[in-house]
Amino acid sequence: MAVTGKRKAIALPTEQKKKHPKTEQLKPVLIKQWETLRSHTLTADERRTQMGKMMELLRGHIHEITLKHDTSRVIQTCLKHGTMEERGEIAKELSGHYVELSKSVYGRHIVIRLLKYHPPSRREIIGSFKGSVAKLLKHKEAAMVIEELFAVYANSAERQMMVAELYGAEFTLFNEHKRGLEGLEPVKRDAVLRSLGSTLLVLLEKQPQLSIVHRALLDYLMASAAPEEVTVRARELVAEILHTREGSRAAMLLFLRGGAKDRKQMLKTIKPYLKRISQEEHGHSVLLVALDCTDDTVLLGKTLGELWDTPGELVSDQYARRIPLYMLAGRNPQYVGQDALEMMRMGDTWGASKKDPAKRQSELSGIVEQAMAKWLEEAPASVFEPFPSQVACETLLRARAISNAWAQMLELVRKEVDAGHVLVDKVANRVITSCIMAEHNARVPFGSDVLGVLEQSGQLVDAACWGAFPVRALLESQATGGRTKELLAPHCKRIREAMNAAETGKRNFEAILSHLSK
Template sequence: MAATKRKSSSVNAESLHKKSKSDKVNKAKVESVTKSSKSASSNKKVLFGKVVEEVHDQGRRGARSKDAGDEEESDDDDEDDDEDTELREEPIRDDDEDNSMDIDTADQTVPQKNKIPTKEANAQKKALREERRAHKPNSDIIMPAKKLWEKIRTKELPKAERQAAMKEMMVLITGKVKDIIFKHDMSRIIQSCLKHGNEAQRNTIAGELVGNYVVLSKSMYGRFIVTKILHYCQKYRDGIMKEFHGSVRQLIKHKEASSVVEDAFSSYANATQKAALIQEFYGPEYRLFKSENKKSLKEILEQDPSKKDKILKYLMETVTGCLEKGTIQFSIVHRALLEYFENADAKGIQEMMEVMKEQAVEMLHTKEGAQVAMQCLLYATPKDRKAMLKTMKPFVIKICKEEYGHMVMLRMFDVVDDTVLMSKAILAEIIKELEDIVKDKFGRRVILYLLVGRSPKYISPQSIELLAKGDAIRASTSKKDAAIRSAELLGHISPALISLIVSKTQSLTSEPLACQVVFETMLHAAGDRKPAMDALLDLAAADPAGSTTGHPLSAMPTDRMYKMLVQSDYKAPLAEPSLHFAKALLAKISPFIGYHVLEGGSSAFVVLALLENPETAEDTKAQLSLKAKGASITTHKAMENLIKGKPEDEMKTVRLILSVLAK
């Protein structure tokens, strides 16, 4: 116990001694700083800054030591503190102009570093870079090729100079294309050679790569070369397709190669080549042995029905792998899927539906892909259809405007029983961009299908046949009557169509495709069509004298649409119920009927339709027997004078009107 106390007292004494020593060191530092600050005025700023920096550093070290909880200092720390008592000057940098010392002093002991001039430094860097490049393989080809490439790819380069540069380039790369093709920079150079070279030069490059197209297709940079050769070298297309044989199933799942196979299949392969590529989806035996005379899976199964289960199982595995790898957007996969749906039974279709029901929206841009999506909707349960509608909702406008995708919308209108869901998920999106859809070549067919169904006026016979094929299956997968479903959908879209005609009358009637929608809306829309009819009549009632661009009825296709509306009172297709459009129109244009007959051009056809309509024939004749506004003779007499002395093939509309008046 006594020994412990003596030891403790010894430690405390030693600590006090160290503390006293440390206080002396700090006092010496402060005195040194004070003395330095009283030295020559030319050194005050720099030396003061340095001293303050040293003191701050010590303060930070002391703070760290305190935070760490070190109550005792070691002998090594004492030695460091002794060394720090001497001021150490920081070397002055040549590039620090603000902090450099302008006056040399005897205390400045650290020499300045010699800085290498910029030009010399750059030259050294360049030499080092050239030396590194020289050690790389094929450096004697790559560097000269890059210089030529910069010249060849210039758009403004004259043809003769480009041809000369291409000759130099071919001297460099001929015989060595296979060695340099996998480098990203040389890949771009070879692509430019294929683009700007002549047929012989292109074939030279393609010939050197024969036997390597599968490997190139898997390369991040080489795949672009294969695509360019398919595009520019027709002579080698068949050879590239044959090199793919046996590897299609593997390549279509590959991140880089899948786009090359798709390009070959969709853009360059003929029917026989497409069949050979797609057959590898049917099973291992078709990788090596192709059915040359069979173009589809249906023909193969008709010849050997015993293979059906095995082929369909292998086909499903392959397609499922493509879905997992994210290559569902390719048309070759869509073709395989369509063949599966066309040949599988109901159970097999349901299994495939579970895999791809939420990915069907990704394949609507191709003909086969759209047909697959139509099959999915046809065979799906109400729950699956609801899931598909949700995935398609963000893309409704785009789907409506797709060349093939709009057919999916028509199938949707045929099979989905929940019309309330349809109005909220699909029709609500269509209404947001209704004007654009109405004016679109394919979009207007979606609206017309709701108005008139499968009319051959607007839908091709092939499309009608495709839709009709699913009617038998629809009877077992959809419960609601087709007529009731169509009426409910029409009821949801009609108010928006009528409102659009009221607000955009002139814009719609001046567009040929939109005129079709306006006409069918007036004939078949549900609800009150009077506001739309009044808007059309107001447009026709405009004073010709106040228009600088001509009267609306004088231009195509507006005149044709008004003529058809006049005829709809007595001639098929009839409005249901009748609009009595002819009477209302005659009342609006009667003050200017002379203009429409004599000067209106195309609007004379509208007057002729009024003459032929039983409801307005007599009133129109009476209007033509009166003097036109500001005229000295009747409109009838003016028409006779107009055709007098003119050839028979001129003024045909006026002659037709006169012939009707003569009866």
């Protein structure tokens, strides 16, 4: 039997040569021409000439050579460097063969290149996969093409059509996708969910990273609250599915609907990839929802501990900074994305958390405040950077042990006032202003401290002549308004002269002078 198998393997190329003798003869010529065409030293005119020669060789033989590993690269290069008309010729010869090509290790690259370089053929390519999506997703090579179609090139209606094929034959046959799962009759709905669940079990095993699978999983979880086998399997794969928008929303639902043991298991699954997930556009939202619904804050502290090892990297990242911001400031729309907020509110209606929100918020703040206060104490200049300044501000306003960090802020205030001063800088001044405005309900007399430092250093008038926002805040604060006005009133003329000479910020000068004239 073994010998027979070897003879078949040896005989196959010979059979192919008999079937396409012309193609086999062309191969050496094509490869040689390809080496010339892909050279980086060619000028635009030379490349056009070489491309023309290549198309003369290819016409009538394109389909045969796309399935071979050496000559498939020839077609990829032609699609890259050819004109739209030449790409159209290639598409015309391949028309009707896209499903076949998608199953080929080499042919799938041709389909993906056509999608990229020849927009007029996209609708035909997408249409050619109609009725085959569910089957092709189980094929290793073809699944990559389906994913490219779904994630990049399909419009909203086409995406819905593609994912609807995963719901079962009946759903597709009667065009139920136009109404979606929510519009189905109860009898049909149960049958569709069973069919979708069976399909998902296979796809989660084979292709858990695909966004079309995430979309189908999200639809399934939204329509079925029962903790079935699909839900259990999805929880095991939560770290793999949260990288897309649909996948992250599915992961958030898994956290919201899971019990304490389920959440513990999912957090354990996520922990090895915690830093990377916290820095992802969609992944970080899953962490926020996990923080919002998990009552075991001790477990959360142990899970997230790795993040506090590199606080500078954490607070400087566009998405990772939202983790400490949420833990300090709660569901502030300024810091928490719309997707995460929507899911949190949905969780409220389900009773996802049993703990008092204020108590949980206090416990979450306790996990992070010490690390953030120490970071700010060691890196006070972070208030001049956009993202870190937000964390610095919330740390000062909400953390308890901030005396050393606040002392470093006052040292920045004490410096000579110029364009880069903490009271004038367009980023840093917001931190000081927010602290001054919050003095009436804060544990620290922020405004009084700032005014005291400015008075001692003789910098208050200079700051006013720069039109500094914190000076305006000092005048508007009940705690510091009277004393600030008393100190600045004799210098109105100087402040007005500074305003006339300033190119920007005149409205702030006007506000300061208005307070002084009352």
